[in-house]
Amino acid sequence: MRVTMTINGEQVEGSTAFDVINPATGEVCGTAPTASAHQVRQAIDAARAAQPAWAALGHTRRCELLLQVADLIEAESGRLAALITTEQGKPLSGPGSLFEMEAAAGFTRVPATLPMEPEVVFADETRRDELHYAPLGVVAAIAPWNWPVMIAIWQIMPALRMGNTVVLKPSELTPLATLELVRLIDSVLPDGVLNAISGDGQVGAELTADPGIDKIMFTGSVETGRKVAGAAADSLARLTLELGGNDAAIVLGDVDASAVAENLFWGAMINMGQTCACAKRLYVHSDVHDAVVEALATLADAVPMGDGLDEANVLGPIQNKAQFDKVSGLVDDARAHGATIVRGGAAPEGPGYFYPVTIVTDISDGVGLVDVEQFGPVIPIVRFDDLDDAIARANSSSVGLGASVWTNDADIAREVAQRLEAGTVWVNSHGTVHPMVPFGGSKHSGFGVEFGVEGLKGVAQPRIISYAGLDA
Numbered sequence: 001m002r003v004t005m006t007i008n009g010e011q012v013e014g015s016t017a018f019d020v021i022n023p024a025t026g027e028v029c030g031t032a033p034t035a036s037a038h039q040v041r042q043a044i045d046a047a048r049a050a051q052p053a054w055a056a057l058g059h060t061r062r063c064e065l066l067l068q069v070a071d072l073i074e075a076e077s078g079r080l081a082a083l084i085t086t087e088q089g090k091p092l093s094g095p096g097s098l099f100e101m102e103a104a105a106g107f108t109r110v111p112a113t114l115p116m117e118p119e120v121v122f123a124d125e126t127r128r129d130e131l132h133y134a135p136l137g138v139v140a141a142i143a144p145w146n147w148p149v150m151i152a153i154w155q156i157m158p159a160l161r162m163g164n165t166v167v168l169k170p171s172e173l174t175p176l177a178t179l180e181l182v183r184l185i186d187s188v189l190p191d192g193v194l195n196a197i198s199g200d201g202q203v204g205a206e207l208t209a210d211p212g213i214d215k216i217m218f219t220g221s222v223e224t225g226r227k228v229a230g231a232a233a234d235s236l237a238r239l240t241l242e243l244g245g246n247d248a249a250i251v252l253g254d255v256d257a258s259a260v261a262e263n264l265f266w267g268a269m270i271n272m273g274q275t276c277a278c279a280k281r282l283y284v285h286s287d288v289h290d291a292v293v294e295a296l297a298t299l300a301d302a303v304p305m306g307d308g309l310d311e312a313n314v315l316g317p318i319q320n321k322a323q324f325d326k327v328s329g330l331v332d333d334a335r336a337h338g339a340t341i342v343r344g345g346a347a348p349e350g351p352g353y354f355y356p357v358t359i360v361t362d363i364s365d366g367v368g369l370v371d372v373e374q375f376g377p378v379i380p381i382v383r384f385d386d387l388d389d390a391i392a393r394a395n396s397s398s399v400g401l402g403a404s405v406w407t408n409d410a411d412i413a414r415e416v417a418q419r420l421e422a423g424t425v426w427v428n429s430h431g432t433v434h435p436m437v438p439f440g441g442s443k444h445s446g447f448g449v450e451f452g453v454e455g456l457k458g459v460a461q462p463r464i465i466s467y468a469g470l471d472a
């Protein structure tokens, strides 16, 4: 598969091209363009030129067009899902690429149906003040490799809805489905409204440093997020940063292990654990520790893993070699620190970046596998007796994307949730994002929120119109 970039309604090649690897085989599965600095500028100029007319269409017409885009995404979902599986690794089945495409349609439809009326924030006999949300201008969207299409949609659709135009750069590890999707969407939207360029971090750096960018929606690692924030310092571009996490799940002693195990398992394992808001460290009360470990191990034994194009599989490979090395290195290091590897812990022979579901016990904070975002199919389980201590450990991280508490006691759930330092705290689930519910990180997990009305406001310029002496 050879894909092209979309700049001002045209399909274009880059100055050079790069290979994309299928992580299930380790073989090349496609080729994508590298945008030249000139093409980055062309894409920004095209977005800039298209923006006033797009804004002038108004909410109603823009929403109609975005609903057409949602229909198109649905119609093309089978083909695009196969492409995602081929370049990203997540299987077609289960919470995999077909699920990702379904979510992409949903996360397009919802922002196109949310009301955005001006709010009257103050009124008396002398004045009336209205809060409006105007377009910002040109939005740069930079996406990661874990949910390539869905996260690009999270960034693009609210921005377009609010009257901005967009230049998108997918990850160089997973550009195929996203560039193909933008090519399709471009048939519905006016030229220049949505542009997509590809390439590595250098292209991302050129895009984010450009003074023609008004807002950057960045999703990726904390390390790159810092660079993006630095790049925005000169232009004072607005920022939404969705960065890494090391989400803690605290499982209290009153749960029925067999009842919570499946949601806990998928809360940690969705997309092979390569999800920003996966449960990445479990703190499990001693009373239920062994039963929870046993139940998770039973699930691990039963889940079929393999090439995701085979619909019998529900877990696939790790997406890339660097990530594979990081995950296996963290497990080896935990083993060297005396942890028990209950399941998994060694890669199978054969092609691809497969790594088994790995459950690790007899481990605690201070070991890399607990302290670092592993971003892979590994669940470190820390035993605890004292809830205050578990909360303190959960909060001891520099990141705070999500967290969860698992219990049958609503009062304790509420109390623990209020004490956890995270952008979202789930009770009895983990990572269950929804297009109506704002989502974003605390601490080094970033700032700003996506989704819902708050997400729309995040890609808009608040504008007060203050009336005096007019019966407006």
Ligand code: NAD
Pocket: 142, 143, 144, 145, 146, 151, 169, 170, 171, 172, 199, 200, 201, 202, 203, 204, 205, 206, 208, 219, 220, 221, 222, 223, 224, 225, 227, 228, 241, 242, 243, 244, 245, 275, 276, 277, 373, 375, 401, 441, 445, 446
């Ligand atoms: P990454 O930071 O390596 O890359 C993300 C994107 O940034 C890629 O498109 C890359 O090409 C680009 N990039 C690299 N250097 C750049 C630079 N100097 N300037 C501008 N862009 C640059 O992240 P990744 O490895 O692709 O993604 C995994 C990380 O993303 C994990 O930490 C994960 O937790 C995080 N993530 C967060 C969320 C969230 O919503 N908070 C969602 C998904 C993933």
